[in-house]
Amino acid sequence: MRLIQLLFVYILHNSKTTQANCQARCEETNGRAIDTPLTNRALVGHSFKNFTVNKPYDCHLLCFVEKCRCQAYQMKGKHSCELLDEDRSAAPDDLKEEKGYEYYEMDREYEKTTHNACANQPCRNKCCEDNPCFNGGTCTELCNHAKQKFNCTCAIGYVGKLCEKKSPTSCKQLQLEAEKPKNSTVYTLYDPASKSFYQTFCDLTSENGFVWTLLESFSLANNNHFKAQQFLKDYPVSQNSFKWNKFRLSLPIMNSTLSHSTHVRATCNFNTDGLVTTDYLRAKASDLNILQLSSLSCVKMEYINVRGYDCYDCTALMFQGINWHLHTDSSLKACQFQSASNGSVKSGDGEDNFGYYGTFNTLHRCTSGDNATTQWWFGEQ
Numbered sequence: 001m002r003l004i005q006l007l008f009v010y011i012l013h014n015s016k017t018t019q020a021n022c023q024a025r026c027e028e029t030n031g032r033a034i035d036t037p038l039t040n041r042a043l044v045g046h047s048f049k050n051f052t053v054n055k056p057y058d059c060h061l062l063c064f065v066e067k068c069r070c071q072a073y074q075m076k077g078k079h080s081c082e083l084l085d086e087d088r089s090a091a092p093d094d095l096k097e098e099k100g101y102e103y104y105e106m107d108r109e110y111e112k113t114t115h116n117a118c119a120n121q122p123c124r125n126k127c128c129e130d131n132p133c134f135n136g137g138t139c140t141e142l143c144n145h146a147k148q149k150f151n152c153t154c155a156i157g158y159v160g161k162l163c164e165k166k167s168p169t170s171c172k173q174l175q176l177e178a179e180k181p182k183n184s185t186v187y188t189l190y191d192p193a194s195k196s197f198y199q200t201f202c203d204l205t206s207e208n209g210f211v212w213t214l215l216e217s218f219s220l221a222n223n224n225h226f227k228a229q230q231f232l233k234d235y236p237v238s239q240n241s242f243k244w245n246k247f248r249l250s251l252p253i254m255n256s257t258l259s260h261s262t263h264v265r266a267t268c269n270f271n272t273d274g275l276v277t278t279d280y281l282r283a284k285a286s287d288l289n290i291l292q293l294s295s296l297s298c299v300k301m302e303y304i305n306v307r308g309y310d311c312y313d314c315t316a317l318m319f320q321g322i323n324w325h326l327h328t329d330s331s332l333k334a335c336q337f338q339s340a341s342n343g344s345v346k347s348g349d350g351e352d353n354f355g356y357y358g359t360f361n362t363l364h365r366c367t368s369g370d371n372a373t374t375q376w377w378f379g380e381q
Contacts, residue, residue, distance in 0.1 A: 137163030171202035
């Protein structure tokens with residue numbers, strides 16, 4: 001019985017499978033001979049079917065017949081065959097050194113014919129017949145490339161090639177549910193309250209034990225767009241098209257993020273310099289609730305640094321008003337953190353740090369030039 005099955009596979013493999021092209025002509029997909037394997041290499045996390053076979057060529061045939069999903073295959077030992085739903089070009093970071101494995105590329109392509117037997121026929125490759133998309137996803141057949149046979153359009157709240165994953169609703173959830181460590185970068189998150197997606201930067205690595213969600217980032221050149229926008233206002237900017245020089249989450253999303261956050265921080269030039277603790281502050285969210293503070297207050301800081309002057313576990317003067325962005329004025333000596341008054345700009349209303357910038361100092365990293373940026377974040381431990 002097994003011999004008959006393999007013979008059937010062999011016949012299918014060696015006959016060209018005709019596909020109707022959406023561009024009004026026929027194309028054919030042709031399985032080629034096996035390439036030289038990559039020894040002691042495996043594409044980790046992409047196996048979707050396993051078989052026991054007599055030799056690698058049997059695995060090659062099985063991958064060819066699994067035309068809708070199989071992009072490559074690998075052997076573990078002499079008889080264990082794994083079909084893969086990606087290849088190393090699509091997932092280069094997942095190709096790992098694994099003793100006893102051999103990784104094989106699957107060469108698929110369409111060959112254009114010289115006749116027009118399929119002219120004006122709809123695209124049909126039957127890859128959507130059993131709807132491979134999960135969680136209400138919609139399958140669309142594709143005929144332009146032999147290794148891309150279908151696409152899943154996911155229902156709201158789901159992501160993944162097959163819509164198999166729930167959309168992450170926070171940077172912390174994204175990190176916890178990841179199968180492998182995630183990089184700090186811009187991610188698309190899902191807000192269940194509004195049933196909508198938004199973009200923000202998730203910092204997963206700069207401070208050990210913390211995951212930080214970016215709330216706002218703006219350049220000094222764009223200060224006029226932000227200086228009068230206290231965090232108590234709903235003022236979303238570019239949350240569907242992230243920009244370091246002009247970005248802010250909506251107030252409902254910030255409130256949702258705060259509900260599971262423990263800390264708040266401000267940084268300067270994170271987009272170019274990463275985390276630098278000169279010109280930086282961090283406090284517990286319970287001590288510095290930026291979504292409620294609406295006055296001039298001495299606020300407990302875990303750490304604050306302005307132009308190299310710093311203080312641990314001390315109070316610093318913070319202000320946020322109806323038309324005043326949250327900031328500290330380092331020229332004043334009203335709370336425990338007073339050392340930064342040395343060298344501060346005292347003209348006008350005094351030197352503003354981490355926001356507002358009615359009066360600023362070019363020695364402060366957030367205001368060192370038009371392209372200098374200010375960031376505010378919520379953090380989770």
